[in-house]
C-alpha cells in the first residue's frame with residue numbers, strides 16, 4: 001500500500017479543473033471584460049489626468065494591483081465553493097470515506113483552485129498588454145508571487161468553505177473584508193501618496209504587502225520591502241495551515 | 257495474522273456514539289461479520305444502523321470503541337481499511353453535473369486505484385447503465401441514480417460492501433438486478449453488509465441477521481437458525497360447521513377460533529418435538545368436527561423482528 005494516494009489527489013484535481021472547463025468561456029470572458037473595464041475607467045479616464053507613478057505609466061502601474069485584486073477574489077471563491085458545495089449536496093461523505101488524508105485533500109482542492117487563479121492572472125496580464133506596454137523586471141519573482149498568492153488565498157478560501165454554513169457566509173468574507181482591503185491596499189495607487197496617519201494605518205493592511213511585492217517584481221519599486229512581503233506571505237500560509245490542521249483534527253463542521 | 261481465514265472481516269467492539277446534540281445513537285455495539293457472508297442489519301427507524309455504517313466508513317467519528325476491518329484498525333490504518341470498503345449510502349449524493357462515466361471513474365481514482373476502463377465498462381453493463389454512460393446525473397431517474405451509487409461503491413473493487421437500504425424506493429426490476437449483482441459479488445468472495453426494511457429480503461438473501469434497536473444489538477443469529485428457533489408454524493382449518501366456542505374436549509390444545517368461528521387455528525414451535533398435527537386431526541375426527549380445507553404457514557422474519565423489538 002503506497003503512502004500517498006496519488007490517484008485520489010489526481011481524481012479531485014482533475015474533476016475540479018473539469019468543472020472550470022465546462023464553463024470555459026465564462027471563466028475566460030469574466031476576467032477579460034473586467035480588466036478591459038478597469039483600463040477604460042482607471043487607465044484611460046483617470047490615468048490621462050495622472051502623471052507617472054513611481055516612474056511608470058499609470059496604466060502599467062495598476063496592472064499588478066488589478067491582477068492581485070482578481071487573484072485574491074478568485075482564489076477565495078474557487079476554493080471555498082469547491083469544498084462548500086460538496087458539503088451542501090452531501091457528496092463530501094465520499095471524500096471523507098476515501099483512503100485520502102486531509103492533507104492530500106487540501107493539496108488537491110487548493111492546487112486546483114490555485115491553478116485556476118494563476119491562469120486567470122495570466123489572462124489578465126495578456127489582456128492588459130493590449131492596453132499598455134508592460135515590462136516585467138523580475139519575471140521569476142513575478143511568477144513566484146503569483147503562485148504563492150494564489151496558493152495562500154486558495155487555502156484561505158478553503159477554510160472559509162469549511163467554516164461557512166450558508167451561501168451568505170460564503171460570500172461575506174470576500175465582499176466585506178478582502179475586496180475593501182484590496183482597494184485600500186494600494187491596488188490602484190501607491191500608499192506613498194497618502195498623508196499621515198493613513199500611510200501608517202495602511203501598513204496594518206495585509207494586502208499592502210501582497211500588492212507591493214508583486215508590483216516590485218514588475219517595476220522594481222514597491223511600498224514596502226520585498227523581504228517584508230515574503231515574510232508576510234509565509235506567515236499567512238503558515239497561519240492558514242495551522243487553522244486547517246486544527247479543523248481536521250477535530251472534524252470541524254465536516255464530520256459529526 | 258490479518259490474513260488468517262478465522263479473522264472476521266469486520267469486528268466492532270464497544271462502539272458508542274453520542275452526537276453533538278447529546279443524542280446517544282449507539283450505546284455499546286459489539287458485532288462480528290464473517291468473511292464472505294451476507295449480513296443483514298435490521299432495526300426500526302432511528303435504531304443506529306446508518307450511524308454504525310458511517311462510523312465504519314469514516315464519515316462519522318465514534319465516541320468510544322474500536323473497529324477492525326480485516327484485522328486493521330479503522331482509525332490508525334484508515335488507508336488500508338477504507339480501500340477495502342465500498343459504501344452505497346442511504347441518501348443519494350452525487351455530483352449532479354458530472355456524467356455517469358466520469359463520476360464512477362472519479363470514485364475509482366479517489367479510492368486509490370489506477371484507471372481501468374474495461375472494469376468500469378463491465379460494471380456499468382452489469383448495472384444496465386452502459387447506455388447512460390455519457391448522460392449527466394441530472395438527466396437520470398431516481399432508480400438510475402441509485403444504480404450509479406452502486407457503481408461508484410464498486411468502482412474500486414472493495415472486499416467489504418455496505419448497502420444502506422439499497423432497495424428503498426426501488427422498482428421490482430432494479431431490486432432483482434441488484435440482488436443478482438449482490439449474489440455475483442458474494443460468489444467472488446465479497447462480504448456484504450446490508451440494511452433493509454423489507455424483511456423478506458433479509459430472510460431470502462442474508463446468511464445471518466443482526467437486530468439493532470436504540471443503539472444496542474439485540475441479537476445476531478444465522479437466518480435459518482433464527483427462523484427455526486423463534487419461528488412458529490400454524491395450521492388453519494376451515495370448519496364445515498362454524499363453532500361458537502372451542503369444545504372443552506380440546507381445552508389442552510393451543511387453539512384459536514377465527515372468522516366468527518369458521519376457522520380453527522393451531523400454532524406450534526417449529527423446533528417442538530412431534531408437531532401434534534396428526535393427533536389433533538385424529539381427535540377432531542373422534543369429536544365429529546369436519547373441515548373443508550387445511551392451510552399451513554410459517555411465521556416470517558417480520559413477525560420475529562416485531563416481537564423482538566416490542567419486547568426490548
Ligand SMILES: Nc1ncnc2c1ncn2[C@@H]1O[C@H](COP(=O)(O)OP(=O)(O)OP(=O)(O)O)[C@@H](O)[C@H]1O
Nearest residue numbers: 256275277279281300301302303304305306307308
Ligand atoms: N448528524 C446527526 N446529528 C444528530 N443526531 C443524529 C445525526 N444522525 C443521526 N442522528 C440520530 O441518531 C439516531 C440514529 O440514526 P440512524 O440514522 O443511525 O438510524 P437508522 O437506524 O439508520 O434509521 P433509518 O432506518 O431511519 O435509516 C437517530 O435518533 C437520529 O435522529
Ligand SMILES: [Mg+2]
Nearest residue numbers: 305306307346
Ligand atoms: Mg439509516
